[in-house]
Amino acid sequence: MIDIILNGRLASAEAAGVEVEILNAQAPETLPLSETDLCSLMLNLVDNAVAAASAPGIERARIRLELRVKGSFFVFTCENTCAAGEAQKKDGQGLGLKIVEGVVARYDCLMEMERAAGMYRVTVAIPTE
Numbered sequence: 001m002i003d004i005i006l007n008g009r010l011a012s013a014e015a016a017g018v019e020v021e022i023l024n025a026q027a028p029e030t031l032p033l034s035e036t037d038l039c040s041l042m043l044n045l046v047d048n049a050v051a052a053a054s055a056p057g058i059e060r061a062r063i064r065l066e067l068r069v070k071g072s073f074f075v076f077t078c079e080n081t082c083a084a085g086e087a088q089k090k091d092g093q094g095l096g097l098k099i100v101e102g103v104v105a106r107y108d109c110l111m112e113m114e115r116a117a118g119m120y121r122v123t124v125a126i127p128t129e
Helices: 002-015 035-053 095-106
Strands: 019-023 062-070 073-081 110-116 119-127
Touching (some): 002 019, 002 035, 002 062, 095 119
Parallel strands (some): 019 062
Antiparallel strands (some): 073 119
8 A cells, every 4th residue: 555655656756857755665564544644644745855855945855755664653754855943924834834733743753854954754653553
């Protein structure tokens, strides 16, 4: 399922000139999330990453995804290049990130966001049980 979710988006990112790297492509057979929520979470994070990485002024547009099982969690990390010092949207977060936060809260996931030196990273740890 995860392959299907990501393949189309990553192909369009590469077509837009964004370098895509996938590390440790591991995933459990099943997750407690509904297919709809899993799609919402992953696609919103990847769409945000593609938009930020392909924005004007980005010298080397890159997205790095890491999917791995760590203990009793499936950990999905999405990292992308972004404009240095890029300000948050005027109205605060975009709708995509709010959707992600809703999924995270609904399934007791953990989420961490980090921004440094032209890179933005979101990591979501989804309980596997």
